Amino acid sequence: xxxxxxxxxxxxxxxxxxxxxxxxxxxxxxxxxxxxxxxxxxxxxxxxxxxxxxxxxxxxxxxxxxxxxxxxxxxxxxxxxxxxxxxxxxxxxxxxxxxxxxxxxxxxxxxxxxxxxxxxxxxxxxxxxxxxxxxxxxxxxxxxxxxxxxxxxxxxxxxxxxxxxxxxxxxxxxxxxxxxxxxxxxxxxxxxxxxxxxxxxxxxxxxx
Numbered sequence: 126x127x128x129x130x131x132x133x134x135x136x137x138x139x140x141x142x143x144x145x146x147x148x149x150x151x152x153x154x155x156x157x158x159x160x161x162x163x164x165x166x167x168x169x170x171x172x173x174x175x176x177x178x179x180x181x182x183x184x185x186x187x188x189x190x191x192x193x194x195x196x197x198x199x200x201x202x203x204x205x206x207x208x209x210x211x212x213x214x215x216x217x218x219x220x221x222x223x224x225x226x227x228x229x230x231x232x233x234x235x236x237x238x239x240x241x242x243x244x245x246x247x248x249x250x251x252x253x254x255x256x257x258x259x260x261x262x263x264x265x266x267x268x269x270x271x272x273x274x275x276x277x278x279x280x281x282x283x284x285x286x287x288x289x290x291x292x293x294x295x296x297x298x299x300x301x302x303x304x305x306x307x308x309x310x311x312x313x314x315x316x317x318x319x320x321x322x323x324x325x326x327x328x329x330x331x332x333x
Contacts, residue, residue, distance in 0.1 A: 183215055188219050189260070189320060200268075203295075204219070215270075254320055266315050288316075
């Protein structure tokens with residue numbers, strides 16, 4: 126019987142390997158958090174065929190959310206911060222993009238419960254993502270803001286990274302546009318899950 130030589134591992138060697146594994150994991154997570162979703166292309170004028178009623182006296186804000194996107198809970202929190210400062214000057218709709226059977230299959234998601242704590246945000250269930258396509262939104266957390274004349278005044282995200290909470294350019298820009306401060310409609314990247322991800326829209330993939 127042939128015996129294999131024993132391999133001895135020094136504590137310093139094991140520590141180096143452990144550090145490499147941990148460092149690689151941290152690097153991956155940071156890279157993932159900083160990777161934005163697909164850019165959007167919303168219409169520069171409010172699409173009048175939309176069933177959502179635009180406010181003709183104030184700005185109208187839409188945020189597109191996937192009910193199961195964990196990083197979008199930070200976007201909902203930032204939305205609450207925006208409305209705490211200027212909620213009376215903007216009409217806000219949170220569009221939950223989902224398959225038609227989402228509510229029946231899963232019930233209220235954590236994001237829906239978070240939205241319930243924001244008094245000035247109305248929830249709109251965008252079954253099948255019809256309004257998301259109409260407004261060119263492809264990533265959960267996408268915000269579009271239109272002024273009282275129906276002109277696009279902001280398009281982008283309101284967080285600095287996936288799941289990030291705190292001061293960021295997008296949140297500040299939305300507040301500025303609502304308050305009437307000058308600026309173009311370009312915004313910061315959107316950090317979230319794809320709205321059209323099959324496993325996200327309706328849960329499990331349909332079995333063939």
